[in-house]
Every structure is written in C-alpha cells, then in structure tokens.
Amino acid sequence: MKKIAAVALLSLGALLAACSKQESAPAAAEPAPAPVAAVTRIVVGLDDNFPPMGFRDEKNELVGFDIDMAKEAAKRLGLEVEFKPIDWSAKEAELSGKRVDALWNGLTITEERKQNIAFTAPYMENHQIIVVPANSAIKAKADLAGKVVGAQEGSSAVDAIKKEDAVFKSFKELKTFGDNVTALMDLTTGRLEAVVVDEVVGRYYVAKKPGDYAVLDDNFGTEEYGVGVRKDDTDLQGKLDKALADMKADGAAAKIAEQWFGKNIIK
Numbered sequence: 137m138k139k140i141a142a143v144a145l146l147s148l149g150a151l152l153a154a155c156s157k158q159e160s161a162p163a164a165a166e167p168a169p170a171p172v173a174a175v176t177r178i179v180v181g182l183d184d185n186f187p188p189m190g191f192r193d194e195k196n197e198l199v200g201f202d203i204d205m206a207k208e209a210a211k212r213l214g215l216e217v218e219f220k221p222i223d224w225s226a227k228e229a230e231l232s233g234k235r236v237d238a239l240w241n242g243l244t245i246t247e248e249r250k251q252n253i254a255f256t257a258p259y260m261e262n263h264q265i266i267v268v269p270a271n272s273a274i275k276a277k278a279d280l281a282g283k284v285v286g287a288q289e290g291s292s293a294v295d296a297i298k299k300e301d302a303v304f305k306s307f308k309e310l311k312t313f314g315d316n317v318t319a320l321m322d323l324t325t326g327r328l329e330a331v332v333v334d335e336v337v338g339r340y341y342v343a344k345k346p347g348d349y350a351v352l353d354d355n356f357g358t359e360e361y362g363v364g365v366r367k368d369d370t371d372l373q374g375k376l377d378k379a380l381a382d383m384k385a386d387g388a389a390a391k392i393a394e395q396w397f398g399k400n401i402i403k
Contacts, residue, residue: 177216178372180206181236184221185315188340188396189242201336201396205259206240208388209379224315225290228252231366238372239364242334244292246359254367256377258360259389261403263335264296266352267342269323274330277354281306283329286319288312293332296356324348332356336397360403 182190182202190200198219210217222230227243230236231253244262245255268274274283280303287293289312297304304310311328313319316337322328331338335355342349363380365373383389390400 175215175372177218178210178237179218179220179235180238180240181220181222181227181230182239182241183224183315184219185317186224186241186337187317189336190219201392202241204392204395205380205383205389206238208383208392209376212379212382213375224288227290227364231364234366237365237369238376242336242361243364244295244334244359245362246292246295248295249364252367253364254369254373255362255364256373256380258362258403259380259384260336260361260401262359262361264293264332264356264359265335265338266354266356267320267323267331267333267338267349268329268352269326270348270350272329272350274352276352277303277356280330282308284309284311284327286311286313286322286328286331287333288316288319289314291316291334292359293334293356296359297332300356320349336401 182198184190184192184198186200188200189202190198193199198221203219206217206219220236222236224241227239228249231239239253242262243249243255245258249255266274266277266280274280277300285297285307287297287310294310294312297310311319311322313322316331316333319328319331319333320341323331338351342351363376365376380389384402389402393400393402
C-alpha cells in the first residue's frame with residue numbers, strides 16, 4: 137500500500153508541475169502587421185474640355201499642357217498616372233471622396249480652396265481675361281454694366297468676378313456653363329456679350345479665330361495655378377513639389393510650355 141501511495145503521489149506531483157508550467161508559459165507572439173502597400177499609381181482628376189490644359193484630340197485621346205506636366209512628374213516619381221475626367225464643379229468632393237488623388241488642370245490657388253485642398257507650390261501664373269466679340273462696343277470692365285456675361289461653373293473666373301462686387305452687381309446676368317467651350321460658343325451666337333475665362337484658355341481660342349474675338353486690356357486679376365491633393369496626403373504633396381521643382385530647374389517644364397504656348401510661361 138505504501139508503494140502504491142508513493143507512486144500516486146509522484147504521479148500527482150508530475151501532473152501539478154506540468155499544469156504549473158503550462159500556466160506560466162508565455163503567450164504566443166502577436167503576428168506582425170502586414171506592411172503598407174507602396175503607392176504605385178495616382179489618379180488625376182481633370183476637366184477634359186479645358187484646352188490647352190487638358191482636352192480630347194481628334195482621336196478622343198486626352199492631351200494638353202497639364203497632361204504632359206503630370207506625365208513627366210509621374211515618370212520622375214516612378215508612378216503610373218491615370219487621368220479621370222470629372223465634373224469640375226464637384227472637384228473637391230471627388231478629391232475628398234478618394235475617387236481621385238490629385239486635381240491637376242489649371243487649378244487656381246485660392247484662400248477658400250486652401251480650406252479643403254493642399255496645394256503644391258505654384259507652377260504657373262494666369263489672369264482672368266474678358267473676351268468679347270471682335271466688333272463689340274465693350275472696351276473695359278465698366279462697359280459690362282447691363283450685359284449678360286458668361287463663365288464656367290465652379291471656376292475661379294466666377295470667384296474673381298464676385299470679388300469685384302460693384303462690377304458683378306452691374307451685370308444684367310452672370311450665366312454659368314459646364315465648360316468654357318460652350319460659353320464661348322454662346323458668345324459667338326450672341327447669347328452672351330462677354331465671357332470671363334482663364335487666360336490660357338481664352339487666348340488659345342482667340343488665336344484659333346482671331347477675327348471673331350477680342351481680349352480687353354482690363355481683367356479680373358492675377359492668379360496662380362497649383363496641383364491640389366488631399367490635406368492629409370503630405371507625402372504626395374511633397375513628392376509633387378520636388379518633381380515640379382526639378383522640372384523647372386532642368387528645363388523640362390519650360391520645354392513643355394513652349395510646345396503648348398510658344399513661350400516659357402512657367403512660374
């Protein structure tokens with residue numbers, strides 16, 4: 137009996153020791169978090185009816201000054217670039233909703249837009265010019281009193297007009313359009329008496345039909361173009377800033393400008 141009791145005690149001791157070891161065993165290590173996938177592509181939102189910044193050619197392919205600038209910057213950053221036409225009046229919603237990563241299409245830097253958009257350093261200077269029919273009696277901003285004036289909806293042209301409150305209130309009507317091309321067509325047919333438009337766009341069309349349009353000496357101010365990204369996307373903002381600075385320094389940006397405007401207009 138003593139022998140059996142001794143064996144039982146030894147067995148019980150072994151069991152208790154095993155339990156104790158099991159209880160004190162360290163917990164299994166947590167699996168390491170999966171690495172964040174590197175960004176390999178950016179989606180650029182644009183108005184595809186905004187020549188010469190971004191538009192469709194006769195083959196329905198997207199071309200333009202900003203298209204070439206974005207392609208060159210993306211190449212330097214080792215990124216693929218996709219161009220996505222959007223409703224330009226809803227551009228901030230497209231950006232914040234992450235349907236696009238950047239707005240790059242003659243986007244004017246304004247204090248109001250800075251509330252929701254982070255901008256690169258300016259890469260170009262622009263004016264909001266006033267285009268009228270070649271035979272128009274309108275010679276200055278003061279002559280717009282009582283006139284029907286057009287501009288692109290959601291554009292900085294509308295903002296620039298409204299900043300000059302007395303001039304704006306003197307209009308008979310400010311009509312807005314989905315794009316500048318339609319506004320200029322209405323100017324040609326007489327449904328408008330003037331169009332306020334980005335200089336790069338306005339002069340592009342005036343040059344194509346010099347006998348149809350005139351550009352007033354007066355304008356609605358000077359502005360700067362920048363690339364817009366989400367405010368929390370500081371990494372992309374920094375990379376684009378460096379790419380643009382390098383493109384200015386080595387002449388690549390000037391070369392693109394000369395191809396589209398016949399001169400270097402890079403800021």
